[in-house]
Every structure is written in structure tokens, then in C-alpha cells.
Amino acid sequence: MYEKNQATAFPGMGPTPYHQVADFMTDHPYARDLVALADDVLGHDLLAHYRDSPTDYSAAAQVAFLVNCLASARWAEHEQGVRPALLAGASFGAKAAAIRSGALDAADGIWLTAQIARLETEYFADHHGDLVTLSFVRTPRPELDRILDELADWHEISCHIDDDFFMVTVRRDKLEWLRRRLRAAGGLPLYDTDPPMHVSLFGDLRDRVAAELLPRITIRDPELPVVADYDGSHRTTADGIRAMLLDGLVTPVHWPEVVRSLRAAGITRLCVAGPDALFGRVGVTRRAFEVVAASPRSAMHAGETA
Template identity: 55%
Template sequence: MENTSQHVEDTDGVPDARGAEDVPVDGTAIVFPGMGPQDFAVSGKFLLIDPVASRLLAEASDTVGYDVFARYRDSASDYSEEAQIAFLVVCLALARRAETTQGLSPRLCAGPSFGGKGAAVYSGALSFTDAVRLTSQLARYEAAFFAEECPGIVTHSFARTPRAVLDAIGAELTAAGEWHEISCHIDDDFFMLSLREERLEWLQKMLRAEGGMPLYTMNPPMHASLFAPLRDRVEAELFADLSFADPRIPVVADQDGSVRTTADGVRTMLLDGFVRPVSWPAVVDTLLRSGVRDLCVAGPDSLFSRVPRTTRNFTVDQIGPQSVLRPRPARP
């Protein structure tokens, strides 16, 4: 059911999750979360009143040639081009805020799924303007690819579903001749599955019958081997114009927990996000073996900062726009 091919990038001698104990790291790691639906009333206000966010937003608008905030305000889609750019800006601005207000100085960073772009920028591997341009172009490439070449595929998330139950459901799909792949492994009983939208109602029914809890559906989908043509096209037509540098802060790859310390390592991580599933447990294992005990999650998130795999292993500081905008208690 899942694409299990192994493809670990060269980390220039820095061990991956299987040997990260050899990379002593003390203190904090920063995580840029995957993208989900945003509350515009909160994120929009943050973009306007936070000075770092406002500056980055203006730079993003100059980069893409339109008013990102205006289009974000009027957008009807949670994953529109402008919503994706706005999410990137919000996350990076929150990370910078944590540096100035809390003295954040992380030794490792990670960015599951969409968060990989934020991690690439924060680590110094990719410039902010290149990341904005890439986000804009990717949104258009993905929309065209999934409409014209791979229509009718979605990625559905669900909790309270042990792997054995998911495997049994997958076996039924396979017996029926249905394509499907695990796109994200979030926790022991929390996954995302890509499949044909026509089978989504059936999947939800099967999950509920086994005590599972269907959550939300991502469209466009992501992280499946079926999307290899999109990966190849993006590499040839978009990544050729990008300039990557060796990161100042090592990046933990969301596919396998390997530690990326080179420009090519981060570049490949971003490209592999199209075709390889996210494995949050592998990221957690690397952080733990590296001595990380405090985790700063910079951005709107109701997933990676909250699952037991995270909360039982780290002291988590989830910094979202809501927490920044919340009025401070009056001094006595």
C-alpha cells in the first residue's frame, strides 16, 4: 500500500535517524508546520500589525507582482496560491519573533510537508524571495497537473486508526483494484491516505466502523509516488532557476529523519516531498537522538505540535498568530 522504497540523501557524514546520537545537540529545535485551513481573521490581522510579517508580506507582493494580502482576503480556497504565500510569511515572521522575544536559537530545524519551504528559508538554504516565487509557481503547476493529468485524487487524514486496521482497509482497496498510498504517518494511529475521491466516502465509512476518526481532505493531494511526473517537471522547469546554499542550521528531512547539511540535501528534500510520504515519527526520533528536548513550532498548527508522539517527548512551545494577538494580562 505504501511506497516503501528507501532513498536517503548524502548528508556529508552527518548521521541520519539511525545514528543521530553521534550528533550532539542541546536545547531547542524549530519546526515549521504543514499547512492547513487558516482563520483569516487571525492570520490577516497578524500580517497587518506585526512589523516583520508586514515587511515580509510587502516583499512577497513585490516578488509575485500582485497584492498578496488582497488576494488572500478574497480567496475562496484554503490552499490557493495567495493563501500558501501568506502561510509561509506568517510562519517565518513568527519564527523571527520568537528569536527576538524569547531568545530562540535552535540547533536543528524541520518542516513537515509544506513546512519544508519555511525550514529551507530559516536554515539559510533558500532565500525568502526564491521561496515565495517557488510557492507561487508550484501552486500553479500543481493545479494544472491535478486537473489535467491526475484528476480525482485526494489525500484524507484520520486519527484513532492503528496501522493494522489501515493495512486491512488497504488490502480491500488493493483487492478492488484501487490505487492508494499512505502520504503521511503522523503518529501510531494517525495517518493520511491518498486515493481516488470516488472511494472517499467508502474509506470514511470503513474508518468509523473500526473506531477511527476521519478528519479533513486535502485537495490538491501530495506525497505519493504517482506524482513523479510533477516532481520531474518541477525539478526541470522551476528548481533549475533556484539558488540553494548549505544551510546554517541542519535540516531534518520529513521523509526519513535524515539530517541535511548541504544545499543539494535540502533541495532534494523539497523535491522528494512530491513523491515520498511524510514520516513525523522519523523526525521525532532524530530530534530525540540529537538531544533535543524543547520544540518551538512556528506557525498555525493543530497537528504536529499536539499529537502524543510530540507532546510526550518534548516541551512544546507552539507559537501561532492567535497567541501573539492575545491581549496580555494587565499589570497589577
Template identity: 45%
Template sequence: MSSTAVVFPGMGPSTFADVGKFMIVNPFAKARLAEASEAVGYDVLTAFSRSEHVYTEVAQVAFVVNSIAVSDWAREHLGLNPLLCAGPSNGLRAATAFSGALSFADTVRLTADLAAWEREYFDRAENADIVTHSFVRTPGDALAEMLAELDERGEWAEISSYLEDGFFNVSLREHNLDWFKQSIRDAGGYSMYTMRPPAHSSLFEPQREHAAREIYPKYTFADPDLPLVADHDGALVTTGEGVRELHLAGIVQPVRWDSVVGTLRQHGVERVCVTGSDNLFRRLRSTKSFEVVAVDPDRALKHRKSLVQR
């Protein structure tokens, strides 16, 4: 896989029902679970099985565990040896561990620290009604009109992710969500899901400042073993300090997937290995311009079954 890039997708809705079997039976997952449980000081598998929300602290930790576990599986069974690594949105956490910029244990601890602060920050009254809404098949000019109308009404909203033509994530106040969904329908678009907590907005500068001051100084980032592609501008990140800054930028900068794709093409990537639970990035038209290898818990489980049958 010499012309391959590995992409750790951002975290979509994922529950124990979706991935629990993989975590219980896959040897790579079991090994990573043991490391993660030691890192955070509780049994990740048990806590995740009892979690009632898809973005809790333990759900975010479990997402990192599974992303790295399937990358371990892909290295052994598929010969995964990429040129570049990308981790859009909170896929950056797994990408950081995979690249060697941070140990797996520290990545798990960082994920837990960020999730705890995120929960505190968005429980505050002034932030509690902010959500990020994901939608497709909506022309950019129609979205611009929606945002302009909100602005005229004195209402805040911002694009959090530019995924491809017609596919966006927008952060806004929840009391405007029903109107926004109707406007999407009126424009011929389709609403997918709403994320709580929200992500990627300049409004979250206080969250970035706190993370830079109170959370990230506890972790030492090494120069990555392979370059990371920044998800907001496509720049190649090759230093530990650069990886740290990439994490902080992700709090306030929107994801621009086209920038990542452009960098991959520029460096001769022909194949993209999307590694982790994903129903989004491997389906984007720009991603499918590469040969796409989907490596997720289901594939690893099916491979195990085929070995048993032989």
C-alpha cells in the same frame, strides 16, 4: 534555547479570517508581506483576503509569510536559536528560508511557482479526482485491510503520512472516499479533513520530474546555516543540493514524523518550538514528549496586547 529544535508545521486549513489580524497589525508580518508582495508582483494581503480556497497559490504564499514572521517574532522575543530545523510537508518551504538555504524572496517565488504547477497538474482529468484524507484513532492493521480491499478491487490508494499510531493521511480516488470514511468509522476511527490538492505519493512522479526539470533549476540553494531534518527518513541535510533533493523527495515520499522525532532525540533536543499556524504537530503524542513551545500568530498578537497594557 540551546537544546531547541524549530518545527515549521505542514499547512492545514487556514483562512484570512484566522490570521488576517496578525498580518495587518504585527510589524514582523507587515515587513514580510512587503517582501512577499514584491517577490510575486501582487499585493499578497489583498489577494489573500479575497481567496476562497484554503490551498490557493496566495494562501500557500501567506502561510510561508506568517510562518517566517512568527519565527522573526520568536527570535526577538523568545531568543529562538535552535540546533536543528524541521519542516514536515510544505512546512519545508518556511524551514528552507529560516535555515538560510534559500532567501525569503526566492522561497516565496518558489512557493508560487509550485502552487501554479500543482493546480495545473491536478486539474488534468486523470488527476482531478485524487484527494488526501486525514484520519485518527484507526489501528494500522485495520488500515492495511482497507488498502488491501481497494487493491483487490483494482483501486489505487497509498499512505501519504505516518504521523503516529492510528493517525494517517491516505491518498486515494475521490469516488472511493465515502466508502473509505465509512470503513474508518467501522474501525473505530475518526475522519478529520480531506485535502485538495493531494500530497506525497509515488503516483506523482511526473510532477516531481517536471519540478526538477522546469522549476527548481531557477533557484540556487545554499548550504543551510543549521541542519534540516528530512521528514521522510529523519536524515540530517546540510548541503544546498541536499535541500533541493529534500524538496523533490517530498512530492513522492510519505511523511514519517516518527523519523523526525527519533533524530531530534538522538541529537539531544529537549524543546520543540512549533512555529506557525498549527493545530496538529504540537498535539501529537510524540511531539509532546518534548517541552513544546507553540509560537503562532495568536500568541504574537496576545504578546502585543500585553505590551500595550503595560
């Protein structure tokens, strides 16, 4: 059953400290079942590896984020009446969307997430160490275009999040110049991401995922269409899901295009499932939909007040 005006979106990954989600992953039944599955797939204790992760984006942290997104969606559907007719996933969230759609089994999705994290670690140890992705707000596109023209150096827009919210990848030696120039124009630089993300130069990484990982899992036609995060197209076949997972490595996220696509399909209520501090909160999302936040925190709070 689904409601034709409802969709679920899975957010891009941000740093999520273990202590913020430990109780949810340990005690909540929807999360606990997925953690047990991840333990079996990975062959080790996910929570222990996550707790001891040396970085915010370790393989364990990425699998934990995936588990928390899927568990949050299950809670929203079973306990909060969310019945999505469409799915979307921003950046990392595309993996969760593929699983929820039925195109991937959860076990295959967990394995794929861990293996992509491994490949990325290997790849970026030897490639593109001179690149970094900077996120910033309060910079409308016309002003950003002027700044990038002044940069007069290689760059790519990696994410378009809102009307004045972007992520741009530049050479590391241009990072401080870009920060200063954005501030001078009234912008607010937020944080940089290293290794960088969603850059066309990463074709070799895409090819390795296609050749080494995807042949080892089963991808089916999805039961629910998935909106691709870079062009708003509706993916309804196994080939479409496969291309979406691969192309996301080398193609910029265009969240306003996802919003436009969902609105054109008649979506008025959007559940954002997972630990999210961005995609469900930006203006382009809030103006377009009634947003339902389904996070580990909200699921635990609901259990305490039930």
C-alpha cells in the same frame, strides 16, 4: 547562537482564514516586513489576493502561510529566547525550514512557493482527478493495514502523523467505502484533501519543478541542518535541501521519524512556528518535547500583554 537542545519545526499547511491572521500580517513588524517583500516578489498586493482567495490553498494563501510561519519563527527567536540547533518542516513546512536554514533567500522561497502552487494547479487540472487523500485518527497501524488489505485496490499512505493518525490516498470511488470501514473499526475520518498529496505517481510534477523552477533560484548549504520530513535524515548541503524539496512531492510524510531523529540529536524543546493545529499538538510530539507554540495568535497576544 543556538541551544543544542532546541529545534524549530514548521507545520504543514492547513486552512487558515484571512480574518484569523490579518491583524498579525498587517500590524506585527516581523510579518509586515515579509508581506512587503512578498508584494515586491509577486508584483501584487498579497493581502488583497489572500483576502479574496477563492480556495483555502490558492497561491496567495500558500504564500501567506509561509510568511506567517517565518514571521512567527522570527518573533520566537527575538522575543521568546528560541535558539534552534536543528530545523524541521512537515510537508509544506519544508519550504519555511529551507528559508530559515539559510539555504534559500526569503524572496526566492516566496517566489518558489507561488510558482509551485501555479504548477500544481496546472498539473492537477489534467492529472489524477480520480485520487483523493483522506485523513483520519483513532486507527493504529495494524488495524489500518487490515483495512487496506480489504480495500484490494490501489492506495498509498501519504502522511503518518501519529501512532493512530494517518492520511491515505485512494481512488475517489473508494472514498466512501474507506470512511465506512474506518468508522466500523472505531476510527474517525476527518477531512479529504483534493488535490491529493505526497503520492509517488506525481513524478511528472516533481520533474517539472526540478526543470522549470529550481534552476531559477539559488540554493546554498544551510547554516542549520534541516531534518527531512519523510526519513528523519539531516540535510546539511545544498544538494540535500534540493532533494528534500523535490522528494517531498512524491514521498509520504513520516512525522514520528522526524520526532525520533530530533530526540536522537538531543532535542528536548521544540518550537512549532506558524499557524498549527496538528503537528505541535499530537501525542508523539507532546510526549517527546517541551513544545513552544509560536503562532500569529500567540505573538499578537504577547504584544497586547507586554
